[in-house]
Amino acid sequence: MTIAQPYLLFLADAPHAKTAFGVRHWRPEACAAQFRYPGSALDLALPEMTPAQAAAAGVRTLLIGAAPAGGMLPERWIADLVAALRAGMDIASGLHARLTDVPELVAEAKAAGRRLHDVRHPTESFTIGGFERRPGKRLITVGADCAVGKMYTALAIERELRARAVAADFRATGQTGILIVGSGISVDAVISDFVAAAAASLSPAAAPDHWDVVEGQGSLFHPAYAGVTLGLLHGSQPDAMVLCADPSRTTLGDFDAYPQPDLAECVTRYTDCARLTNPDARVVGVSLNTSAFSAAAAEALIAQTADRLGLPCVDPVRTGVAAIVDRLDLSGG
Amino acid sequence: MTIAQPYLLFLADAPHAKTAFGVRHWRPEACAAQFRYPGSALDLALPEMTPAQAAAAGVRTLLIGAAPAGGMLPERWIADLVAALRAGMDIASGLHARLTDVPELVAEAKAAGRRLHDVRHPTESFTIGGFERRPGKRLITVGADCAVGKMYTALAIERELRARAVAADFRATGQTGILIVGSGISVDAVISDFVAAAAASLSPAAAPDHWDVVEGQGSLFHPAYAGVTLGLLHGSQPDAMVLCADPSRTTLGDFDAYPQPDLAECVTRYTDCARLTNPDARVVGVSLNTSAFSAAAAEALIAQTADRLGLPCVDPVRTGVAAIVDRLDLSGG
Numbered sequence: 205m206t207i208a209q210p211y212l213l214f215l216a217d218a219p220h221a222k223t224a225f226g227v228r229h230w231r232p233e234a235c236a237a238q239f240r241y242p243g244s245a246l247d248l249a250l251p252e253m254t255p256a257q258a259a260a261a262g263v264r265t266l267l268i269g270a271a272p273a274g275g276m277l278p279e280r281w282i283a284d285l286v287a288a289l290r291a292g293m294d295i296a297s298g299l300h301a302r303l304t305d306v307p308e309l310v311a312e313a314k315a316a317g318r319r320l321h322d323v324r325h326p327t328e329s330f331t332i333g334g335f336e337r338r339p340g341k342r343l344i345t346v347g348a349d350c351a352v353g354k355m356y357t358a359l360a361i362e363r364e365l366r367a368r369a370v371a372a373d374f375r376a377t378g379q380t381g382i383l384i385v386g387s388g389i390s391v392d393a394v395i396s397d398f399v400a401a402a403a404a405s406l407s408p409a410a411a412p413d414h415w416d417v418v419e420g421q422g423s424l425f426h427p428a429y430a431g432v433t434l435g436l437l438h439g440s441q442p443d444a445m446v447l448c449a450d451p452s453r454t455t456l457g458d459f460d461a462y463p464q465p466d467l468a469e470c471v472t473r474y475t476d477c478a479r480l481t482n483p484d485a486r487v488v489g490v491s492l493n494t495s496a497f498s499a500a501a502a503e504a505l506i507a508q509t510a511d512r513l514g515l516p517c518v519d520p521v522r523t524g525v526a527a528i529v530d531r532l533d534l535s536g537g
Numbered sequence: 538m539t540i541a542q543p544y545l546l547f548l549a550d551a552p553h554a555k556t557a558f559g560v561r562h563w564r565p566e567a568c569a570a571q572f573r574y575p576g577s578a579l580d581l582a583l584p585e586m587t588p589a590q591a592a593a594a595g596v597r598t599l600l601i602g603a604a605p606a607g608g609m610l611p612e613r614w615i616a617d618l619v620a621a622l623r624a625g626m627d628i629a630s631g632l633h634a635r636l637t638d639v640p641e642l643v644a645e646a647k648a649a650g651r652r653l654h655d656v657r658h659p660t661e662s663f664t665i666g667g668f669e670r671r672p673g674k675r676l677i678t679v680g681a682d683c684a685v686g687k688m689y690t691a692l693a694i695e696r697e698l699r700a701r702a703v704a705a706d707f708r709a710t711g712q713t714g715i716l717i718v719g720s721g722i723s724v725d726a727v728i729s730d731f732v733a734a735a736a737a738s739l740s741p742a743a744a745p746d747h748w749d750v751v752e753g754q755g756s757l758f759h760p761a762y763a764g765v766t767l768g769l770l771h772g773s774q775p776d777a778m779v780l781c782a783d784p785s786r787t788t789l790g791d792f793d794a795y796p797q798p799d800l801a802e803c804v805t806r807y808t809d810c811a812r813l814t815n816p817d818a819r820v821v822g823v824s825l826n827t828s829a830f831s832a833a834a835a836e837a838l839i840a841q842t843a844d845r846l847g848l849p850c851v852d853p854v855r856t857g858v859a860a861i862v863d864r865l866d867l868s869g870g
Contacts, residue, residue: 335761335794335795395729397726397761400760424810427772428668428733432732432764435729438760438764
C-alpha cells in the first residue's frame with residue numbers, strides 16, 4: 205500500500221486529530237494544506253484549502269487525519285470526499301469504518317480513476333517465505349505494554365539516523381504510521397497465518413549499511429496481542445531492539461488484572477524470542493515515556509533504568525534518542 | 538460454527554482422504570455412510586449411499602473429507618453437491634477453495650435452506666475479552682514443530698478422559714479437527730488481533746472438574762507460525778500442556794534452515810509464555826511420533842525422553858496416553 209503525497213489534511217469538524225498532528229510532526233514536507241469546517245478548534249498551522257484548491261495546487265491525497273466520535277464516517281463529510289475524488293485526489297483513511305463500504309465513494313472513485321486507501325484493512329496477499337536471513341540491518345521497537353511510544357520512538361530513531369547520513373526507513377505497522385510515511389501494513393489486521401510473512405515483506409533485503417526501523421505492535425506480555433507481537437518480531441528478524449515502557453503504570457493500560465512486566469524480564473524474553481530468526485538480536489536500549497513525571501523525577505528514572513539494565517535509556521521527547529543510536533553498529537558490518 | 542451430524546463422507550474420486558479417515562477413526566458414531574465414484578481405491582468400511590439415499594436415512598451433512606489434487610473443488614463434483622443440498626443436507630468442506638465461491642452452490646443452498654460450511658474460513662466476529670481466569674480445566678497440545686501429532690494426541694487424551702468418566706471436550710482449531718467433532722475455529726485463518734480472543738471463546742467457562750482438550754497449532758519455534766501458537770496459548774490459558782515432537786527430524790519439517798528445538802528448551806519457553814494468562818500452567822508430559830523407528834528403538838527413545846525431562850512420555854499410537862492422563866489433577870480442585 206503506497207499513498208501518494210503531499211496531503212490535504214482533512215480535519216472537518218472532528219474533536220481530535222492525532223493522526224494529522226503525527227503526520228505534521230514527522231513528515232512536514234508531506235503536508236500541503238488543511239481543510240477545516242467553520243468552528244473547528246484544531247489548527248495544524250498549514251494553508252487552508254478546499255479539496256478543489258488543493259488538487260489545483262498539486263496535492264495528491266486527501267487524508268482523513270481526524271477521528272470522529274464513534275469512529276464511523278459521518279454522512280456530512282461525504283460531499284467533500286466526493287469533491288476531492290472529482291478534483292483528482294485519492295483518499296486515505298485510518299478509521300475502522302471503510303471508505304470502500306460507502307457505495308457513493310466507490311462509484312465516484314471508479315469514475316474518476318482514483319484510489320480509496322483503508323489503511324487499517326490490508327488488501328494484499330502474502331506468501332509464506334523461507335525466512336532466511338536478509339541483508340541489511342533492522343531495528344524494531346518492542347513494548348512492555350501497548351501504547352507506550354513504540355511508533356514515536358521508531359520515528360525518532362529514523363530521524364536521528366538520517367541526521368547522521370545513515371540510509372534509514374521507518375516501516376509502519378499501524379494506521380497512524382502508515383499515513384505518516386505513506387506506506388506500510390496494519391499487521392494486526394492481517395490473517396494470523398501470514399503476520400510473520402507480512403512483516404518480512406515490510407523490511408525486504410537491503411544494502412548492508414541500510415537500517416529499517418520497524419514500528420513494533422502490542423507486547424509479548426499482553427494477553428490479547430502477544431501473538432501479533434511475536435509474528436512481527438520473527439518476520440522482522442531484528443538486529444537491534446529498543447524496549448519501550450511507561451514507568452507510571454503498575455498494570456497493563458487496558459487490562460487492570462495484568463501487572464506491568466519487569467523490564468529485565470522483557471529484555472530476556474524479547475531476546476530469547478527474536479533469536480529464532482536472528483541469532484544476533486539484542487536489546488540495545490530503553491525508551492521511557494516519562495510524561496507523567498517532573499523533569500527531576502524523569503531524569504532520576506532514566507538514570508536508574510540505564511544503571512539497572514546496563515543499557516542506554518532515553519525519553520525520546522525529553523532527551524532525544526542519540527544515546528541509543530550511538531550504540532548501533534552503523535558500519536554495515 | 539456447528540456442523541450437524543451424522544455425515545455422508547464424500548470420497549468421490551479423490552486420491553487421498555485424510556480428513557475422512559480421521560473422522561471415521563475418532564467419531565465412528567458420526568459416520569453414517571460413504572459415497573465413492575466408480576474406481577475409487579479408498580474405503581472407510583461404511584455403507585455406500587448416494588446423497589439422496591443418505592438424506593432419506595437421516596444423514597444431515599455431506600462432508601468433503603477428501604483432498605482433490607491442487608485443493609480446488611473439481612467441477613465434476615458439483616452435480617452431486619447440488620443433489621445433496623436438494624435432498625436436504627448441509628455441506629461441510631475443509632478445502633482452501635470455498636464452497637461459497639461457487640455461485641451455483643450458494644444459490645442452491647439458499648433455495649433449499651441449507652448451509653455451506655467452509656471450515657477453513659471463519660465467519661464469526663470475536664470480541665477482545667478481559668482474559669480473567671475462567672473456571673474449568675484446560676489442556677493444550679503444543680509442538681516442537683508443525684505436523685507432529687498435536688491433533689491426534691489431543692483426541693487420544695479426550696478419549697482417555699472420557700473412558701475414565703471425566704467430562705472432557707476436544708476443542709478443534711484446524712479444519713480436520715473441526716470436521717471430526719463438528720465445531721471449532723480455524724485459528725490460523727482469524728485476523729491476528731483476535732486470535733487470543735477466538736481461542737478464549739473456544740474453551741469457555743465450565744464446571745470445575747470439566748476438561749477442555751485444545752488442539753494446538755504451529756510451534757513457538759517456527760519462524761512463520763509462532764504468533765498463532767502464542768495467541769492460541771494465551772487465549773486457552775491452559776493448566777496443562779503436552780509437548781508433541783517428531784524425534785526423527787533434525788530440522789523443521791518445512792524449513793530446512795531451522796533446527797528442531799531442544800525439548801527441554803521447549804518445556805521452559807512454553808511454560809514461561811503460558812504463565813502470562815495461567816500462573817499454574819505446566820508441561821505434564823511429552824508425546825512423540827515414533828513411527829519412523831522400530832519398536833525397540835521407539836521404546837528406548839520414549840524411556841530416554843521421560844528420564845531426561847522428568848516427565849511421562851508416550852507415543853499415542855504405540856503406548857496410548859494413559860501415562861500422561863495419570864498425572865492430571867482430575868479432582869476439580
